Amino acid sequence: MTTRTPLMAGNWKMNLDHHQATHTVQKLAWTLKDARHDFAAVEVCVLPPFTDLRSVQTLVDADKLELVYGAQDVSAHASGAYTGEISPLFLAKLGVTYVAVGHSERREYHNESDELINAKVKSALGAGIIPILCVGEVLDVRKAGEHVPHTLAQLDGALAGLTAEQVKTIVVAYEPVWAIGTGETATPEDAQELAAAIRTRIGELYDAETADAVRVLYGGSVKSSNVASIMAKPDVDGALVGGASLDPEEFAAIARYKSHAVGL
Numbered sequence: 001m002t003t004r005t006p007l008m009a010g011n012w013k014m015n016l017d018h019h020q021a022t023h024t025v026q027k028l029a030w031t032l033k034d035a036r037h038d039f040a041a042v043e044v045c046v047l048p049p050f051t052d053l054r055s056v057q058t059l060v061d062a063d064k065l066e067l068v069y070g071a072q073d074v075s076a077h078a079s080g081a082y083t084g085e086i087s088p089l090f091l092a093k094l095g096v097t098y099v100a101v102g103h104s105e106r107r108e109y110h111n112e113s114d115e116l117i118n119a120k121v122k123s124a125l126g127a128g129i130i131p132i133l134c135v136g137e138v139l140d141v142r143k144a145g146e147h148v149p150h151t152l153a154q155l156d157g158a159l160a161g162l163t164a165e166q167v168k169t170i171v172v173a174y175e176p177v178w179a180i181g182t183g184e185t186a187t188p189e190d191a192q193e194l195a196a197a198i199r200t201r202i203g204e205l206y207d208a209e210t211a212d213a214v215r216v217l218y219g220g221s222v223k224s225s226n227v228a229s230i231m232a233k234p235d236v237d238g239a240l241v242g243g244a245s246l247d248p249e250e251f252a253a254i255a256r257y258k259s260h261a262v263g264l
């Protein structure tokens with residue numbers, strides 16, 4: 001069985017300019033260092049706006065921080081006449097490790113389809129960047145009891161045409177849309193239900209080894225007060241954190257969920 005390194009990814013969304021980004025990353029790194037955080041045991045990542053990435057890269061390189069960073073979106077194209085788009089090659093040059101693809105806010109406000117998300121996943125992988133593929137249902141779908149097939153259909157669409165070797169490297173984030181930024185957290189059992197369903201589906205599409213390798217995150221109002229119970233679930237391998245990641249001390253406490261679990 002694969003050992004999956006937990007990943008705590010902070011999605012800043014459209015918050016914090018490049019000055020604020022520098023301050024926030026420094027504070028996060030110092031807080032984790034003071035707490036002797038083991039980065040090999042729990043990977044910590046920030047996903048700032050595009051305009052912050054160069055500043056974050058400079059800081060991480062200069063201070064040899066173990067934090068990794070990523071982007072919140074990527075173009076499906078490598079270059080060309082695509083005004084406003086950001087190439088995966090440019091992100092790779094900036095040392096980006098991860099990129100969020102198919103976040104529910106992109107699906108809702110920018111009408112991103114499963115086909116486009118599939119193309120973005122391939123585009124990121126082609127540049128050596130790990131996609132954090134976001135899937136999850138809106139409230140009406142949950143109320144209708146269709147959340148599992150709905151989420152798995154998004155997964156199928158996003159993975160179309162990928163090889164098992166590619167899929168093994170990706171991260172899937174299950175984010176019930178009704179729990180994003182609302183203070184409503186899915187129960188740990190809800191998170192486990194979908195994380196397990198996602199893993200099972202990957203096993204059906206590929207094989208058991210691939211299913212075992214993929215990290216599945218939960219996202220939706222994760223805080224230091226609820227992260228330990230969510231992380232206690234066997235198929236949940238981390239969290240995609242929005243609002244709480246803007247506060248470096250709170251995000252550091254989320255990354256150190258193991259110490260809350262034992263009351264340290």
Ligand SMILES: O=C[C@H](O)COP(=O)(O)O
Pocket residue numbers: 011103175179180181182183219220221222240241242243244
């Ligand atoms: O990408 C992060 C998610 O949308 C969760 O956001 P939230 O933690 O503010 O609910």
